[in-house]
Amino acid sequence: MTEIRYLKAVNTALSDAMDADPSVVLMGEDVGEAGGPFGASRGLLERFGPSRVLDGPISEAALAGAAVGAAMSGLRPVVEIMFMDFTTLVMDAMVNQAAKVRFMFGGQTSVPMVLRTPHGGGLGAGPQHSQCLEAWFAHVPGLKVVCPSDPASAYGLLRAAIADPDPVVFVENKALYAMKGEIADPPAPFAIGRAAIRRSGTDVTIVAYGAAVHTAGTAADRLAERGVSAEVVDLLSLQPWDEATVLASLSRTHRLVIVHEAVEAFGVGAEIAARMAQVGFDELDGPIMRVGAPFMPVPFSKGLEAAYMPSVDAVLQAVDKTLE
Amino acid sequence: MSGGNPLLMPKLGLTMTEGLLAEWRVSPGTTVRPGDVLFVVETEKIATEIEATAEGRIETLLVESGKTVPVGSPVALWTGPPPGGDATESAAATAPEPAPDVVPESRAAGRPDGRTVATPLARRIARQSGIDLSTVRGSGPRGRIKAADVEAVQTSPAPAVRASVPTSVRQPTNVERIVADRLSLSKRTIPHFYVLADADVTELEHVRAELNADRTGTRITVNHFIIAATAAALRAYPDFACRWTDAGIESLPVGAVGIAVDTPRGLMVPVLADAGARGIESIADAAGDLVTRAREGRLTPDHMGGAAVSISNVGMTGASMLVPIVDPDQSAILGAGAIRSVFRPDAEGRPVLRREVGLVLSCDHRVFDGMRAARFLDAVVSALNHPVRSIRTPDPGRG
């Protein structure tokens, strides 16, 4: 095991994937000479050259659309969209093209592309540079959506996403870029669609993904002090998501709290809650609770943003509510 | 949302927590004046017509007839004044309060609408274990039954296995359910003890026959004499007119005696509030009226409550004795059996034919001890032995 930062894990996964498969190319704004706006592709232009690390102009729509066409023509492009907020500009490419090609053309071809993009607030980036929009993509048949929570899952899921034959939206949380974590040597890929149980417990299941996994973990620590045993399930993949693992956990604890940084309304948590109410109804011994951001844009002010972000206390309150 | 102020389920007695809205006498759009009957409420004790206290128009009925709702919950909206005539209170009452919050949390399974609130897991365990959820007390919010509540029942001693005899189940009437609840409460909470005595009513029977011979009103019964005797005993031991409450031992009017009445809808216990101030004929008239009202469902709050002691008489049957359960709002009840002929030795030891009635006084040991109860019962027996005393209207000065 070695310890590396989340951002380095992303960088290493890109580098290893490009080593392993010459059809893997990077595209995006400043991914080349600048090494990526956050440094995720640092050193890759030097290693793989400008034909595989393509510095693109500020043209999100064309870059994403080109990734679709390139993927249909033999490449495995990885497009970086600097902030998830900017994915509004790639919606046609992702929703009408990438997601549809395989189905719409009768299975003639797949679209093996990855759209990497960071989401998440807490950095004072304001309403247009902090949003968590993953639920939009998870709603579209044909797209896969993953959201790693630590360096090991960032590496493992990115390798899996690049190797995947279908379009994958790879959501990173920019607040986690500096996070350090253990990673196997050599690092291992993660299977898309599998959740991980980060902590075993018997009284309540807390399902989370991305940075919210750590909020859930801290809440579980606090609950343990009070004698409440919480199981923390890290979804890792949002589409497809690991319904079996969540149901199995719910069947052990009989109570479910879902935590994410994205706006609560119509979010990933809503889907999980609805499915569990359906397939896990007889297991429930308390109401399913959701903890997410309030129904408002991400604010800029530090105080406002702190109030906006789902907190450990909010998770504790939700757990209390379902344990009542 | 319809506008208007709420009309609330009234509290008609000290212990009333919920009422059955038996019948609506108005409908949306009805304009009412003070005194017009709005609806009829049945409690464990009585059916009461609830009248409008002001002018107004009924906007919306919130509760269907036949439903039981907690005291203080809105049953309708109207244009009349808000409850208490206070604007702020009105605002509070009309605020969209989550409806379940008005249900007392301490209630066992079962809500006013009859639905059992239980988690899906609790339901599954109950289903698999053959446990009737309506018998399980919920510990969750608003009485919600959780898995642990069912498991607690599961681990308690198993009920005897019943043979699979075909049975039929009917829903109890409101009165039956309330009586069942109240008597269960009584047996659970009141430490009962009993004192027994035989009262000689030989002379009483003669006096009664004579009185009835020239009487046109209600026939005087042995029971009326027992009421009078009980009232006389209360006069002799006024501190017997009390009961146990959570707040302490409460004194009650000395002259009040409750009368258990078997009605078509179940057992009711109206109170003859001033039995201690009446002679036997007046008692007969007043008791007769109470019994008729009870059987016809015409009791009002004035006919209920305030007694420490009640009388339950099964003398019309062949039963020699009745050991009754104390009403949860009272402290004692006198059970009377049938009058029977017995030989008793006279002063010389020769058998003499006498007429006797077996009495059992059930008492709440929290307020009485055996000696006080025995003395009280003795006073009742003594009064029955001397029926002529009961003929007179008691002297208030002796009260």
Next chain:
Amino acid sequence: MRDRELTERRLDEAAEITALLRDLLIVRRAEERLSAMFADGEVPGFIHLSIGQEAVSVGVMRALRVEDTLASTHRGHGHAIAKGMPLEGFFSELLAKNEGLCRGRGGSMHVADMSVGMLGANGIVGAGLSIALGSALAHKTLGRNAVAVAFFGDGALAEGLVHECMNLAALWKLPLLFVCENNGWGEFRPTSQQLAFALGDLASAYRIPHRIVDGNDVVAVAEAAEAVVRSIRKGEGPAVLECMTVRVRGHFEGDAQKYRDQAELDAMTERDPIRVVCERLAACGVNDTDLDGLTREVDAVIEAAVAAARRGTDPDPVAARHDVYTDGAAA
């Protein structure tokens, strides 16, 4: 046959032109057949016909090889057929049959045949440009000597994506041919009312070579396409070929075109690509073209395809769900 190059030697020019005429007739008669079947209610959904614009499809395709790719538009039947999509698979798809090349899931607006590099018609105006851009990038990155073609109409010029794609293609010097089928209409209004610029000016802004050709003259289109494709294949970067053509039918089949001038509609027959190519043949000294005979021959091929398509089966909903993802996992 498709990858046969139009030779410069023109030893058998007439035979070449006759072959072009035959290809034109296949597209024309296939769409006319579709039009009739649509009117009969046999073709579900809605269709956009390219009648009058066949010379662009056929002419450009004459310059392409099988490994070359193209991304098409909502008016893409001609591109698909001319690139080599089998007629039976084409008609089966239009009739929503499981035997359709897209297994009845795409229909008219999404006809595609990856095996001949036809990356799909597209229901989103302008979207095909970025697909072709990416395909050109793949050709270049993987070292293929292949060209990608983006077909689009003049109506698409108002889409911002056109700008992004031209900029990127020029910037990355991609083997991409932009083919604008300029029929003068963007849906229900003339593009003169929709565009404040000419395509040539736009291309020159990106320093992309731009060439205008009579899009109704298949020989002119083929010659021009061959010339620009040759330069693209040499690695000289993208080019724009603007083909001036006419949209005979409405925006969609069933569009009564009340907004069009009768004089314009009348003038279209003068420039009909089939008439133009017959004139070309006459200029080569071939005056005995048996147009009727050729049409009958083409019709026989089309009827066989239609008959086969009609024998097709309905698509299976379960199988459809299995193609949402490659591994067959339906969400």
